[in-house]
Amino acid sequence: MTRRTSDYDESDVRIRPSRRGSRPRSKDRPAHEDAVPGLVIAVDRGRYTVLVAKGVGGKGNPERIVTAMKARELGRKGIVVGDDVELVGDTTGNPDGLARIVRLTPRRSVLRRTADDTDPVERVIVSNADQLVIVTALANPEPRPRMIDRCLVAAYDAGLDPLLVLTKADLADADDFLAHYAPLNVRYIVTATGDSGFEGLEALHEQLVDRISVFIGHSGVGKSTLVNGLVPDARRAVGVVNDFTGRGRHTSSSAVALRLPEGAGWVIDTPGVRSFGLAHVDLARIIQHFPDLEAGTSQCPRGCTHDEEECALDAWVASGQAGPAGTSRLESLRRLLRARSGDTE
Numbered sequence: 125m126t127r128r129t130s131d132y133d134e135s136d137v138r139i140r141p142s143r144r145g146s147r148p149r150s151k152d153r154p155a156h157e158d159a160v161p162g163l164v165i166a167v168d169r170g171r172y173t174v175l176v177a178k179g180v181g182g183k184g185n186p187e188r189i190v191t192a193m194k195a196r197e198l199g200r201k202g203i204v205v206g207d208d209v210e211l212v213g214d215t216t217g218n219p220d221g222l223a224r225i226v227r228l229t230p231r232r233s234v235l236r237r238t239a240d241d242t243d244p245v246e247r248v249i250v251s252n253a254d255q256l257v258i259v260t261a262l263a264n265p266e267p268r269p270r271m272i273d274r275c276l277v278a279a280y281d282a283g284l285d286p287l288l289v290l291t292k293a294d295l296a297d298a299d300d301f302l303a304h305y306a307p308l309n310v311r312y313i314v315t316a317t318g319d320s321g322f323e324g325l326e327a328l329h330e331q332l333v334d335r336i337s338v339f340i341g342h343s344g345v346g347k348s349t350l351v352n353g354l355v356p357d358a359r360r361a362v363g364v365v366n367d368f369t370g371r372g373r374h375t376s377s378s379a380v381a382l383r384l385p386e387g388a389g390w391v392i393d394t395p396g397v398r399s400f401g402l403a404h405v406d407l408a409r410i411i412q413h414f415p416d417l418e419a420g421t422s423q424c425p426r427g428c429t430h431d432e433e434e435c436a437l438d439a440w441v442a443s444g445q446a447g448p449a450g451t452s453r454l455e456s457l458r459r460l461l462r463a464r465s466g467d468t469e
């Protein structure tokens with residue numbers, strides 16, 4: 125198996141830990157009592173853009189953006205957008221200054237993916253998010269239900285609440301699509317741009333208040349249009365900082381956290397992420413992420429893989445108990461199970 129390299133700034137971690145025990149903690153590790161907390165909002169080739177709040181490190185200090193590198197003592201531990209960290213060094217926000225990240229605060233959530241479904245290297249895309257916003261166009265490009273199902277599995281597995289955003293409702297009706305997904309009880313927002321402005325943007329904004337939301341979607345679905353509508357200046361702000369420090373501009377291939385106006389939540393844009401390999405998701409757990417089908421497994425033989433002749437799910441779907449999308453959802457589940465076990469057609 126070839127390990128795919130990625131220019132995406134995610135942290136790579138072997139899923140199966142090595143059998144060698146980790147090194148005992150050194151007693152004389154420096155304590156960094158003067159470290160200040162910050163939030164990682166962008167990562168670009170080993171440089172971290174960290175937001176440090178007002179008043180931190182001294183009364184009267186303004187909110188500032190600090191460029192940092194990872195301290196040696198953190199070893200190979202990856203730092204990603206969304207991480208809460210502690211910094212030492214120059215944390216004034218001086219454009220020529222450089223801070224060091226000396227501590228990573230335990231993560232509340234991690235959104236991971238692998239390059240494909242059997243890749244042993246998992247990448248952490250973003251940490252500490254609580255919502256996954258799956259952006260799909262109703263037309264141009266056509267919705268991809270299998271991709272959506274995959275994103276839903278990734279969201280549930282990471283403990284994030286999924287939110288479907290269906291764009292371009294001016295081009296196609298949302299009803300068919302919504303009928304398909306209704307049995308899943310996933311929250312959704314329908315948006316459209318047109319003569320009457322940007323419909324649905326406010327409803328979407330409401331769902332983002334006080335949350336950390338990761339946006340994912342294929343090229344052309346209108347994700348940038350949404351993000352720019354929600355956070356008109358933020359991308360420029362992050363870009364400016366990177367220009368200004370001369371330490372590499374923020375490229376569109378890595379995730380960036382953008383603050384909603386009035387500070388009421390974060391949108392994390394993930395321009396380089398278009399799909400999720402799910403090698404890190406326990407095979408037996410995948411079915412739990414299909415709640416519309418899981419109820420039908422009670423009639424399955426013991427140890428059923430749900431991809432075998434005796435599986436009760438075919439009858440469950442045929443009886444209509446999984447709703448109108450049952451057939452396609454079961455197909456989706458089985459494709460995932462096969463891909464996950466390396467048994468691709």
Ligand SMILES: Nc1nc2c(ncn2[C@@H]2O[C@H](COP(=O)(O)OP(=O)(O)OP(=O)(O)O)[C@@H](O)[C@H]2O)c(=O)[nH]1
Pocket residue numbers: 291292293294295315316317341342343344345346347348349350
């Ligand atoms: N008709 C219509 N077009 C839209 C809508 N939203 C976005 N578009 C158009 O769709 C195209 C793609 O939009 P983007 O926002 O660039 O899409 P994206 O998902 O960010 O795509 P990448 O930038 O390639 O990642 C643009 O031409 C937009 O103007 C919409 O609601 N209705």
Ligand SMILES: [Zn+2]
Pocket residue numbers: 421424425428429430431434435436437
């Ligand atoms: Zn079964």
